[in-house]
Amino acid sequence: MPKKKLYTGAEIPVVGLGTFGSDSYDAPTIARAVEAAIRAGYRHIDCAAVYGNEKEIGAAIAKVIAExxxxxxxxxxTSKVWNDSHERVAESCRQSLADLRLSYLDLYLVHWPFPNFHAPGVSVGSRDPHAKPYIHESYMRTWRSMEKLVDEGLVRHIGSSNMTIPKLQLLLRDCRIKPACNEMEMHPHFQQPELLQYVAQHGIAAIGYCPVGSPNRPERDKTAEDTVPIEDPVIVQMAQAHGVHPAVVCIKWAVQNGQIPIPFSVKPEKFTSNLRAATEDPLTAAEMNAIRALDRGCRFIKGQVFAWEGATWEDLWDLDGKIKN
Ligand SMILES: NC(=O)c1ccc[n+]([C@@H]2O[C@H](COP(=O)([O-])OP(=O)(O)OC[C@H]3O[C@@H](n4cnc5c(N)ncnc54)[C@H](OP(=O)(O)O)[C@@H]3O)[C@@H](O)[C@H]2O)c1
Incomplete structure (x- = not known):
């Protein structure tokens, strides 16, 4: 598996396995997929406390290491600190380490830049009645705790997720340890070229979530305007030409576009073809250009549950270049 060098000199495998089961897959099913995926050659697993499956995944990882x-x-x-734990970063990290049966994480991310101090237990799908806008001082308190984890050797790298350029500018201004990675939604219909260029300029690697367009995301995350990248005629035609599923074209595009995609699947034929996408039969320059033209700015993970009173999901994403609060 090819790897990408981070600014620290460490190398991250360019394709990872996502582990968010949406409403479709339970923890034991995902843990079995993690075990099978590592046997099939995966070396990068994207976890999070809020996915509710780190204990099962930890058992699977321990098994393949023991064997x-x-x-x-x-x-x-990778694991991530959830929104209700921004004031308990060390505790949350130690819990993930215990669940995953590890002595260190390669990467620990702040899952979202919107803390839910007053609503512990608010999950990926429930609305927080106390939601607050981004508050930089509060994010930096969380970040200082993240930096301490690096000092203590509990995590090798720290990173951000669901950030915008204005928020990253503030983080880069005030941090002691720079984020190694920023995890962000990216697929052919939502390419985020400015953000991708910004993180590259600052030596931050871009981990791309929903690389296939998350066709099985929860119904609550779908809106009438949403498109389906794997049904895009241009992608479908390329897939036919390469003899692969359209999802594999999306992974090839992501890797060749400088991202680190983390596609999810529990099905061996799918996760194996996603892994091979990084090494076999690359897209041509003409195909890459054709996909570049497909960007529709169509964000699927809008984060509407994090919108504070009176705000819409658009307010979370600093669309006019300014942080709304
Ligand atoms: N940082 C964040 O805030 C954040 C947010 C969202 C996601 N993530 C991470 O990113 C990961 C990926 O995102 P995602 O799971 O939402 O979306 P995704 O990877 O774009 O889409 C996953 C779906 O695509 C299908 N698929 C994958 N490979 C395929 C192939 N080769 N052929 C046909 N279908 C294929 C799978 O179908 P089947 O179910 O039929 O296998 C699966 O349900 C998550 O699991 C999670 O780890 C992070």
């Missing part, structure tokens, strides 16, 4: 399928050093394991 000598991969060493701990060969694996890249």
């Amino acid at each position: 000598g399928v991969a060493t701990r050093e060969e694996l890249w394991i």
